[in-house]
Amino acid sequence: MIPKRLTIRNFLSYRDLTLDFSGLHVACICGPNGAGKSSLLEAIAWAVWGQSRVAAEDDIVYQGQVEATVDFVFTHSAQTYRVLRSRRRNQGSTLEFQVEAGDGFRVLTQRGMRATQQQILQHLKIDYDTFVNSAYLRQGRADEFMLKRPRDRKQVLADLLKLDHYDRLGEQAREQARDARAQVQLLETAVAGLTAQLQQRTAIAVAHTALEAELAAAETTAQDQQQQLSQLRHQQQQRQGWQQQLALEQQQLGPLEASVQRVSDDRVQIQQQMLQMQHLLDQAEAIGTGYQQFQQLQAEAAQQGLKFQTYQPAQAERSRLQQQTAAVLSQLQADGQAARQRLADLDAAEQEQQQILSQRQTIQEHLSQLQAARTRLRDLDQRQLRVAPLRQRQRQLQAQIERAEASLSARLEAIQQAQQRLQAQQTQQPELIQAAVEVTHRIDYLEQRRSYQEDVRQKGSERRGFMERLQADQRNYEAQMAQLDQKIQLLSAPEACCPLCDQPLDPPRWDRLLLRHRQERSEIQDRLWVIREQLTTSEREIQVLRREYRELETELAKYAPVLQQRGQLQARLDTVSDLQSRLHELTTERQQLTQCLADNRYAEDLQAELGQLEQQLEQLPYDDRDHALARSQVDRLRWAEVKQASLQQAERRLAQLQAQRTALEQQLAQIQAQLDGFASHPLQQQLAAVEAQIAALDYDLEQHQQLRLALDQARVWQASHQALAQAQQQQPGLHQRLDELDRRLGQRQQAQADVTARVAQLQQQLDANPDPQTALTQLEAQRQTDQAKREQQLAQLGRLQQQLAQFEQLQAQLDQQQQTLQQARRQQQVYQSLADAFGPNGIQALMIENLLPQLEAVANQILGRLSAHQLHVQFVTQRAGRSRHKLIDTLDILIADPQGTRAYETYSGGEAFRVNFAIRLALARLLAQRSGTALQMLIIDEGFGTQDQAGCDRLVAAINAIASDFACILTITHMPHFREAFQTRIDVCKTATGSQIEISG
Template sequence: MIPVQIQIEGFLSYQSPATINFESIHLACISGSNGAGKSSILDAITWVLFGIARSRSDDVINQNSKSASVNLTFKYEAQTYKVQRIKEREKPVILELLVFDENGDRWRVLTEHNSTETQKKIVLILRLDYETFINASFFLQGKADQFTILKPSERKEILASILGLEIWETYRNIAREKHKNLDLDRKRIIGILDEIELEINQEEDVQNQLSHLLVEEKSKNESISSLITLVDQAKRVEQSLNNLEQTIKFHENEFQKSQQKLDQKKKKILEIEEQIQKLQIILKNDNQIRSDYEKWKLVRLQLEKWEEKREEYQYLEIQKQNYQQQIDLQRNQIDTQLKMLSDEFLKVEQTKINLPQLNDDLAKVNEKISIIESQILKIPDLNKDLEQKQELVIQKREMVKQLSTKNDELREHLKAFQKAGPECPFCNQPLTQEHRKKYEDKVTTEGVERKNQIVSLETNIRDLLVQIEQVKNMILDIQKLDKNRQILEKEKTQIETQFQNLENQILDWDLNKSETYMKLDILHREDNFAVEEKENLLETLKAIETIGYDSQAHQQCKIEENKLRSSENQLRELDHANSTIGPLRNQKIELEQEIIEIEMDFHEKSEQVIRLKETYASEIKDMLDPNKLQKQLDQMQIELNQIHLKIGGENQKLDNISRKKINKNNFIETKNSLSQTIARYSKLEDAFGKNGIPALLIEQALPQIEEHANQLLDKLTGGAMSIRFETQSDYKDKKRIDKKETLDIKINDLDGNTRSYEMFSGGEAFRINFAIRIALSQVLAKRSGAKLQTLIIDEGFGSQDNEGRHRLIDVIAQIKNDFAKILIITHLDELKEMFPARIEVEKTNLGSRIFVQVS
């Protein structure tokens, strides 16, 4: 992985956008004061690639930014990739992955459907996860011993990952899955063979069952043949009876029709007799009906005269109502307008009283807004003060951390020193009581001094945190005032709008409505309106008196006319009775003769139906039930079909047994073949396991790593140290003769003494760590699999004296051709000039800034 360009914005100390172009850089130092943001560049690289930095939460977002964004372009195996990771506060991470298509001269998207899957793709491309990445290529601040401090078993796992040996675990899983699937197939075939054997053993039982079914089939066929003959006979008898039944039904139907016809004739005679009686009653009142008719004609002429007068009276009454309505309408309009204008006049007078009070309210609101705005102007200075205090807290906490780490290291050395003897574990000289006391006093004195520094720094930090909280509270109080200002602004707008509306109401009254109000008041008091309508109303009243219409006399005439009106209909009925009574009497005589003839025919048909029913009852008594016989036949046919199915099933079983005998040998051959293949995959599974090929590859790689590490350590220590790796060790249980897998680091000195890595500290431990980590990176860069051609060292020179620093610089110069990029982070000014390129980091009020210088 070779970085090409990184863009950082809103991430940790980088508030404003910052860009580093690595294309012209081979070996460079990243320099700047403590807390300037040097290590944040490396945090940005691990965060954009793996989502891991000092924190995985919103804490990576700069306190003055809404989001953190890092965009890294890098080359890997002749491909150019771009990764962008964005984190907004309290929102999920956005992760994008692209690859440059040189043929299309464009970026092609590789982003998956979610961030988790995209992260897996990045790890797949690099062929390294975060832990392996930082162990192989990164010397992070305070983590230079990241690889060596691991447990021996964990070192071996990391080394396997660095060497790309996890692919063998993939092969092992594939072999295990193949083994599992083939074993399932073999077990399935064994089950099939057991089933085949079971079916073959049933052949004799099947043949016996088939013979029994054939005998049963013959018996059923004979029974069905006899029953078919009986069914045919019963159906012929049934058809004859059906014909007789239809004849009976026909005669009964004719009988019913005759009865209905006779009933209709008798009913008609009754209706004619009733009509004759009514006509005779009418003919008795002949003289009275004719007298009432003449009286009705005279009363009808009087009623027509009253109707004419009423029509003229109603016309004048409608005119009278119209004139009265017009007068009332004008009166109501005047009253309504006058009432509305009177109410509005009272409102205008009240408005003139309220205007001064509104003006005073507006002045008070403007004064409050001015006071709040003067407080809001203080926020930028408070934010600046808050940022400075927070930066001091970060710096002092880092100092406390470094002092605590140093004290912990010296405490461990002191424990090892107190247990040592008779020689000093550090200089190998005889360990006298004076030497022991002198070293212990020195370590104790230095520890107390550092402890006092830590107490002082922690006191300063607590004071600063109190001050930070006070500043934050001040900012929050002012921000609350800003909300009050917004409320006051709304109140101001409402008052101004209300003031303008009131002035407009007064102006509208004076210009448009005052004069109208006075005119309407005069009309109302003097009743001077609708003059023409009032005159027309008087003339109409006089015309109504002239007509002389009497509604009571009109009504009495109408009642008399209604009483005599029926005489007209009675006269028509009298004439109708005289003309129809004779024909009705003749029709009655004809119907009585027809009834006599129908009753004679009805008697003959009734006797014929009785004879047919007696014949039907005699024949049906001796008839067999064809439906019952048919059901018996159907049931026998079903039983015969079931027998046929059973015969077919038994024949199919015999055919299947014949085929199973043929297939048995094929399955036996397949089972034997699977057993051989399973044995091969079992061997492959063992070969791909951690004790197989990966263990051999680690054994091959360790001599190379050991050789490179010793070459570097020889230069760093002047030949005073060398490294040896041990991959196996004895178990604590002495009875076990096998060895446990491990990766111990042993250090040899000039005198041939061997000590474990854990016995070293300070500058010596760093040189050992440095040599091993560089050797890992060199070997990795030359092997297939993951190719990390970038080396980064963060604050690796602080534990070295002047000679140690120069030796480290010489080693870096010798190995620079093994890597495409080497970046060294340091705060030591005397080392800057030793590098051909420098990346300067500076802390400003707007966050960290970057300046690149290439000689």
């Protein structure tokens, strides 16, 4: 990441700043402490990663401002990016991410800040932790690695390398090993239980054989009953068919009667219409005379309508002109009235200003009193400045003491509630034990039902396989029958030959061959009947098995919740066992807290400080009431200043009012002149012309209305004339309709007679064949009794078969459980080995061992530049223990100089800082390499105060020596002689409008 431009608004100590990094290769950021040097780099980290040193996010906003914004443009992997991040107080942050395109920046922002931040990390390939431990050498952390104990340095390296991922993997492996160990114990218990259950198989097999023989005899009896039942049902079906036919005929009889009635009604209605038409035809002459009168009135109404079309617009124009004339006259009168009112208002305003000017002497006296009151108030304000911090601290101490007391009281109340809760939980232990026993019995029952469900599924599979074999046999027999039918057809022909050898057959041989083929066909036909019966029976059994399987599936849906309930009960029982010790601890703590509250033994240092503050406040001569009285006196007299300004404004206002009076008098004279000459206005002339046009039309509105009434009364002859024409057209059609209805009425009456005859015939057949329902009911009752007995036997047989199949399933489960047990034991060993491998002494130690040679080589290379090759570091990972044959893991750092190898603590501050700086910079390079990106920018925010002039020169020389490895190096310092060592400098100073920078060199 190479910076190009940084723009800051209202961030930390900066108000508005733009820093262009173009041409900056090695630069020094210098300035006094607190000027805002580190804030520049904090702005970069906050813009890219959203991280900063402040505790609350709103603290990054400049004091007194609402929103902070940072715009950072940088280059990474030959591509230019732009990040804009802003924060608004008490609202939230926004983030935008852009990449440079041909004619500007293209937006890469995603939906949501988290997705956009992830997009930035994907492009940079470096997170905030890696940045602050590699490219950003933060202030005060140079010797952090060296000052730790040898056994803690490995943990520091592990944290920097992010090896905690292996700790999580190790914990997961240990968790899996514990789960595998628990599974092994459960499987061993299950294997023992299955072995005990398999000892009851022989006795159940004997009972199964005897019950199968009883069921065979019962099946023969059921077949005989089925034949008798079929005959009776056939008789009953025949009788029901007659009854249904009778019901249908009776249903047809009702609609036929209704149809005859409906045709008769239509015939009567047509006759009535013909009578009405004839009456209308008799009035034809009178209707013609009335229709001629209607046409004459209609022509006169049309002439009056033409006059009305001209009269109506003229009347509207006259109304409009009258309204406009009245409006103009009213406006002139209103303007005159308004002018007179404004003159009256000016008189009142002049009197008001004169009253204000009359208070001049009183206002001058109160101004003198206001100056004296303000002098006393300033004196009391200075006293308050001395007392306010003490009182504020007093309130803080009182609040802290009250919070301490409230904290103890809250803790005491929480302990009491916890004791009550634990005591209540102890009383629930017998109920939990009983519930756990019931849940265990329920789980045992459901496990048995699950085994039975598997037996049902296997039995259904067997039945389906058996049906597939039967269907294959059926297809084979049908093919054989087709061949035999073909051979019999060939033999039936005159002078038939042998189907095999194609030789002529004599009559005896022909008879034997034909008889044999027919016998074979009969045998195959019998076999097909047997197969079809077996297919029907198997289908019924499969339906029963499917229904039973669905019922078992519904019942077993409760298995998982019951297991979860058992786990919850077991956890609660485990918790109850620890309640007694917890109750004892809470009782002891409660007694201690009660004693502390009774003796006031809490926040003792705060109470002592509060006493000292109260003594200091008593010695200061300050009273809030005097201060309030002085402040109220100033507020009471402040009106004099307002009145002083009112006097000046009143003088200016009086001059303005006199000027306005002259203009209003001239305007009022003009309005009166317009009112006097209004008779010659253009609107008056237009109104006279329109009234003359209306008089020339000679139109009478009342006469027009009477003509309209006469026309409406004569309109009835128009309707009568139309009805007469329609009657003349419809009269021939009604005669044809009446003839058609007479014909349809005869057909309906004949159909009604035919249906009545069929009903009587069906009733005679039903009387001749009595209902066999009684015999059928008795036979079905006997059959149901035998069927119930056979079903009990089948159920018992099914239970025995289920038990036998269950034993087979138990044997298979036993074999499977034994295999699973072996796999679980192997998994336990594998996960235990993985837990050891992911631990601190496994992969993590190996990665650190591989990293240390690289770290040592890079650190010595940098340290040689800093110390003129006088210092050398070495990392030792193992040392001898008390026993010669035992080595202890460690991470010692040996430092050598021309006098020999010495401890780190014996070196001077300047030498120790060079070692720290070399190791720190080496770590930065390695971390950047591990993150998958090149370390192109280096920020050194370290204190160089321990270096003398020669040490500073070596540090500057080392920085310049490694400058070719970086695109940008920024160094922060407040030391003047270190500042002069750099050609390019960024001077930072703090002003009243925020921190400012100046680039020189």
